[in-house]
Amino acid sequence: xxxxxxxxxxxxxxxxxxxxxxxxxxxxxxxxxxxxxxxxxxxxxxxxxxxxxxxxxxxxxxxxxxxxxxxxxxxxxxxxxxxxxxxxxxxxxxxxxxxxxxxxxxxxxxxxxxxxxxxxxxxxxxxxxxxxxxxxxxxxxxxxxxxxxxxxxxxxxxxxxxxxxxxxxxxxxxxxxxxxxxxxxxxxxxxxxxxxxxxxxxxxxxxxxxxxxxxxxxxxxxxxxxxxxxxxxxxxxxxxxxxxxxxxxxxxxxxxxxxxxxxxxxxxxxxxxxxxxxxxxxxxxxxxxxxxxxxxxxxxxxxxxxxxxxxxxxxxxxxxxxxxxxxxxxxxxxxxxx
Amino acid sequence: xxxxxxxxxxxxxxxxxxxxxxxxxxxxxxxxxxxxxxxxxxxxxxxxxxxxxxxxxxxxxxxxxxxxxxxxxxxxxxxxxxxxxxxxxxxxxxxxxxxxxxxxxxxxxxxxxxxxxxxxxxxxxxxxxxxxxxxxxxxxxxxxxxxxxxxxxxxxxxxxxxxxxxxxxxxxxxxxxxxxxxxxxxxxxxxxxxxxxxxxxxxxxxxxxxxxxxxxxxxxxxxxxxxxxxxxxxxxxxxxxxxxxxxxxxxxxxxxxxxxxxxxxxxxxxxxxxxxxxxxxx
Amino acid sequence: xxxxxxxxxxxxxxxxxxxxxxxxxxxxxxxxxxxxxxxxxxxxxxxxxxxxxxxxxxxxxxxxxxxxxxxxxxxxxxxxxxxxxxxxxxxxxxxxxxxxxxxxxxxxxxxxxxxxxxxxxxxxxxxxxxxxxxxxxxxxxxxxxxxxxxxxxxxxxxxxxxxxxxxxxxxxxxxxxxxxxxxxxxxxxxxxxxxxxxxxxxxxxxxxxxxxxxxxxxxxxxxxxxxxxxxxxxxxxxxxxxxxxxxxxxxxxxxxxxxxxxxxxxxxxxxxxxxxxxxxxxxxxxxxxxxxxxxxxxxxxxxxxxxxxxxxxxxxxxxxxxxxxxxxxxxxxxxxxxxxxxxxxxxxxxxxxxxxx
Numbered sequence: 001x002x003x004x005x006x007x008x009x010x011x012x013x014x015x016x017x018x019x020x021x022x023x024x025x026x027x028x029x030x031x032x033x034x035x036x037x038x039x040x041x042x043x044x045x046x047x048x049x050x051x052x053x054x055x056x057x058x059x060x061x062x063x064x065x066x067x068x069x070x071x072x073x074x075x076x077x078x079x080x081x082x083x084x085x086x087x088x089x090x091x092x093x094x095x096x097x098x099x100x101x102x103x104x105x106x107x108x109x110x111x112x113x114x115x116x117x118x119x120x121x122x123x124x125x126x127x128x129x130x131x132x133x134x135x136x137x138x139x140x141x142x143x144x145x146x147x148x149x150x151x152x153x154x155x156x157x158x159x160x161x162x163x164x165x166x167x168x169x170x171x172x173x174x175x176x177x178x179x180x181x182x183x184x185x186x187x188x189x190x191x192x193x194x195x196x197x198x199x200x201x202x203x204x205x206x207x208x209x210x211x212x213x214x215x216x217x218x219x220x221x222x223x224x225x226x227x228x229x230x231x232x233x234x235x236x237x238x239x240x241x242x243x244x245x246x247x248x249x250x251x252x253x254x255x256x257x258x259x260x261x262x263x264x265x266x267x268x269x270x271x272x273x274x275x276x277x278x279x280x281x282x283x284x285x286x287x288x289x290x291x292x293x294x295x296x297x298x299x300x301x302x303x304x305x306x307x308x309x310x311x312x313x314x315x316x317x318x319x320x321x322x323x324x325x326x327x328x329x330x331x332x333x334x335x336x337x338x
Numbered sequence: 339x340x341x342x343x344x345x346x347x348x349x350x351x352x353x354x355x356x357x358x359x360x361x362x363x364x365x366x367x368x369x370x371x372x373x374x375x376x377x378x379x380x381x382x383x384x385x386x387x388x389x390x391x392x393x394x395x396x397x398x399x400x401x402x403x404x405x406x407x408x409x410x411x412x413x414x415x416x417x418x419x420x421x422x423x424x425x426x427x428x429x430x431x432x433x434x435x436x437x438x439x440x441x442x443x444x445x446x447x448x449x450x451x452x453x454x455x456x457x458x459x460x461x462x463x464x465x466x467x468x469x470x471x472x473x474x475x476x477x478x479x480x481x482x483x484x485x486x487x488x489x490x491x492x493x494x495x496x497x498x499x500x501x502x503x504x505x506x507x508x509x510x511x512x513x514x515x516x517x518x519x520x521x522x523x524x525x526x527x528x529x530x531x532x533x534x535x536x537x538x539x540x541x542x543x544x545x546x547x548x549x550x551x552x553x554x555x556x557x558x559x560x561x562x563x564x565x566x567x568x569x570x571x572x573x574x575x576x577x578x579x580x581x582x583x584x585x586x587x588x589x590x591x592x593x594x595x596x597x598x599x600x601x602x603x604x605x606x607x608x609x610x611x612x613x614x615x616x617x618x619x620x
Numbered sequence: 621x622x623x624x625x626x627x628x629x630x631x632x633x634x635x636x637x638x639x640x641x642x643x644x645x646x647x648x649x650x651x652x653x654x655x656x657x658x659x660x661x662x663x664x665x666x667x668x669x670x671x672x673x674x675x676x677x678x679x680x681x682x683x684x685x686x687x688x689x690x691x692x693x694x695x696x697x698x699x700x701x702x703x704x705x706x707x708x709x710x711x712x713x714x715x716x717x718x719x720x721x722x723x724x725x726x727x728x729x730x731x732x733x734x735x736x737x738x739x740x741x742x743x744x745x746x747x748x749x750x751x752x753x754x755x756x757x758x759x760x761x762x763x764x765x766x767x768x769x770x771x772x773x774x775x776x777x778x779x780x781x782x783x784x785x786x787x788x789x790x791x792x793x794x795x796x797x798x799x800x801x802x803x804x805x806x807x808x809x810x811x812x813x814x815x816x817x818x819x820x821x822x823x824x825x826x827x828x829x830x831x832x833x834x835x836x837x838x839x840x841x842x843x844x845x846x847x848x849x850x851x852x853x854x855x856x857x858x859x860x861x862x863x864x865x866x867x868x869x870x871x872x873x874x875x876x877x878x879x880x881x882x883x884x885x886x887x888x889x890x891x892x893x894x895x896x897x898x899x900x901x902x903x904x905x906x907x908x909x910x911x912x913x914x915x916x917x918x919x920x921x922x923x924x925x926x927x928x929x930x931x932x933x934x935x936x937x938x939x940x941x942x943x944x945x946x947x948x949x950x951x952x953x954x955x956x957x958x959x960x961x962x963x964x965x966x967x968x969x970x971x972x973x974x975x976x977x
Contacts, residue, residue, distance in 0.1 A: 064948065089947045095894055096886050100691050103819070104941045107683035121795055122890035129819070186782050186896060189792055429861065444859040446852035448919040449845075457849050458860040460842045470840040495652070 117143025164197020657913025660965025692934025
């Protein structure tokens with residue numbers, strides 16, 4: 001490297017960083033202010049958001065994958081539709097990080113806070129701080145049993161346990177006797193709860209298995225296939241992630257198994273597979289709503305102190321995607337809306 | 339450096355009649371059935387330089403390892419100040435005042451001069467958990483000791499790696515001298531240096547000698563050895579080819595012995611015949 | 621420009637003579653400052669801090685400072701001790717997972733096996749010392765690169781973290797620490813906040829304290845001198861009598877014990893701990909240390925620098941939050957900021973040292 005090159009590289013990086021930062025910040029601002037104007041009788045512009053310069057923070061434990069991007073889109077679309085600035089951030093399953101992000105939101109004195117609570121104890125003191133600071137809180141996606149203790153107004157989501165039960169029930173209704181529940185993520189409480197629920201609803205023999213995960217689909221596929229080959233009494237397989245579901249589909253075929261396959265959560269491929277008959281159904285918790293509704297509810301609360309849910313949680317699922325409705329859902333999934 | 343009359347001892351005794359600081363008599367070293375050294379004798383007295391010469395493979399490195407305590411001799415006697423010794427480790431040798439400066443110099447290039455100087459023996463002040471290095475004293479002592487070698491240290495914090503090869507040698511030598519070495523063994527100190535730097539190192543060797551140490555100077559270069567040596571020992575394939583006091587051998591003779599002497603004559607003769615006289619300088 | 625600190629000697633008598641060398645120059649105070657390994661990290665921290673202070677209002681508020689020092693503190697404790705280890709010439713890739721193992725052990729001892737909090741903490745620390753000894757002895761005896769040996773430890777701990785947790789609690793986390801006897805007092809020491817309403821975390825005090833101690837050790841203690849030596853040239857150190865193995869093993873023990881401290885802090889703050897805690901953090905510690913001036917090859921570095929490196933990460937993390945940038949790009953920003961910090965560090969050091977011979 002010549003003497004000047006490192007400095008030049010540094011300058012390029014600085015400019016790129018500033019440019020990108022300004023760009024995305026500008027996007028957020030536009031999202032916040034657009035589309036909320038209407039003309040009243042005198043022909044003057046009226047700002048529907050009524051002194052709306054609201055900022056809602058959405059802090060989830062998400063990982064940026066296909067599931068959470070839909071939830072994020074829901075939150076951001078709500079911001080655009082309602083003229084509200086939405087700050088979405090995720091902690092990638094790290095409870096300490098999530099607590100820190102929540103506290104950052106409190107520092108920013110946001111107008112509303114929506115959090116997912118896979119580990120309610122971990123974030124309770126941070127959420128408590130938000131509540132004490134007068135920030136209304138709604139929980140989403142996980143934390144159904146704890147939202148009241150946390151001080152949240154309501155909870156928007158689907159209970160993993162109930163959804164698992166419903167899925168297990170459905171598979172049992174189809175005549176299955178032995179279920180393989182495929183867990184793809186180490187350290188994810190929600191996935192454990194799904195399988196536990198499925199066990200309850202299925203009634204028959206249920207076995208959990210851990211696979212490598214979404215980072216290594218081919219290994220996961222091999223693991224599932226080996227399992228099915230070594231024990232051909234499995235007649236149902238439940239995947240908990242759309243990518244894993246596709247691997248399971250190939251595994252089932254590869255093992256020449258007759259097992260029925262169902263999954264949690266959607267993707268374009270999954271919907272196609274449902275259309276093709278390879279997957280019996282998908283449990284859809286409609287995470288778009290989990291991102292959208294809290295933003296709307298918090299905004300309304302700021303407007304006129306109204307609360308939604310009557311002290312009860314607001315359920316977004318389980319919805320089931322079967323062959324009947326797969327076609328329409330497919331279109332929407334491709335747009336990132338389902 | 340010309341021979342100093344009266345300053346050169348006869349073999350076996352030191353200048354003032356005291357036993358030599360270090361002496362080996364008829365030592366041999368075997369590794370399994372490999373004869374690394376056979377019947378080698380050598381001594382050094384206070385204020386003297388003994389040069390140990392030999393080409394690669396002559397057994398110099400085995401010799402130096404025995405002297406510095408890394409190996410033990412298989413046969414013969416090893417005497418320090420007249421007393422027989424047997425070292426179990428380099429630490430023992432150091433404890434008896436034998437300091438060895440290896441080719442890799444035992445300095446850490448990234449660390450500063452004063453840190454290197456006192457590495458392993460840092461002066462401390464304070465007690466218990468508050469025991470800390472006396473940095474002021476360390477800097478001052480290092481500066482003074484280097485000054486005794488003739489070097490004015492401007493910046494004690496400069497990393498040793500930025501010094502020239504000769505200067506690094508000076509640090510190692512000054513360190514050894516300061517920590518009470520009586521015998522300084524230098525392993526090929528000039529081999530990796532240029533001409534000017536080599537000259538500088540030879541001056542340091544002389545400084546050490548002037549301060550009363552015995553110096554064993556190991557090298558394969560007779561041109562470096564001759565100016566500073568009081569005694570010359572030549573090894574060849576583990577055996578002693580000769581052991582001369584300064585007044586017993588001239589520089590050219592030393593070079594000849596080193597280069598193989600009779601064998602080189604013969605080779606020159608053959609080459610002359612083959613290539614023609616005008617191609618070979620005699 | 622290299623400045624030879626030593627000048628050629630004169631003739632036979634050892635009079636000191638300053639012979640003028642054509643490259644000679646007096647070592648100025650400025651050069652001395654520029655040579656310090658922390659300088660790059662300091663500039664980086666000031667730059668990042670200034671940037672976010674200007675672009676995001678909340679960043680400047682005391683509550684904001686509490687936020688980014690919070691993030692920096694647990695990272696910083698580990699970055700500083702990992703820096704010590706790296707200066708000593710070794711790596712510990714199991715450090716991140718170890719924070720999880722410690723927290724989980726603490727949780728299991730106190731919620732499943734009836735220990736009250738303080739004895740559980742003691743046992744956890746004792747266990748950490750054992751892991752550190754294990755790492756140290758394995759590296760010394762096998763003579764394999766510590767990168768490899770501690771990578772193996774990392775996998776072992778990762779598996780143990782999940783397997784034990786699941787086997788014992790049937791879930792992937794250990795919770796319920798708040799109900800344990802002694803929780804209150806322990807939480808006060810390790811996980812409380814101070815200075816209402818800004819809520820600075822006590823881990824920041826720990827972090828600053830550990831940085832001060834580490835800096836003192838490096839610059840003023842014998843052991844610190846030995847750390848630089850064994851990292852710079854272990855053979856040379858051994859030749860002059862430095863106990864190389866003891867020093868390195870001690871450094872491994874310090875690292876794993878600090879991981880136990882951080883694991884305890886997190887567990888007591890959250891009242892629970894996930895099986896996946898800490899996985900992936902080991903590289904952040906190393907990056908912070910490198911930003912702070914540590915060479916990957918060992919023998920050079922700074923504890924303050926590593927602390928500043930961790931500060932940069934903390935400021936960037938929260939600053940990106942406050943600036944409202946799209947979090948999809950968060951890791952990109954973080955990576956670029958760190959890359960810039962390392963570059964600045966490198967450039968500053970090069971211009972301070974000039975050409976080497």
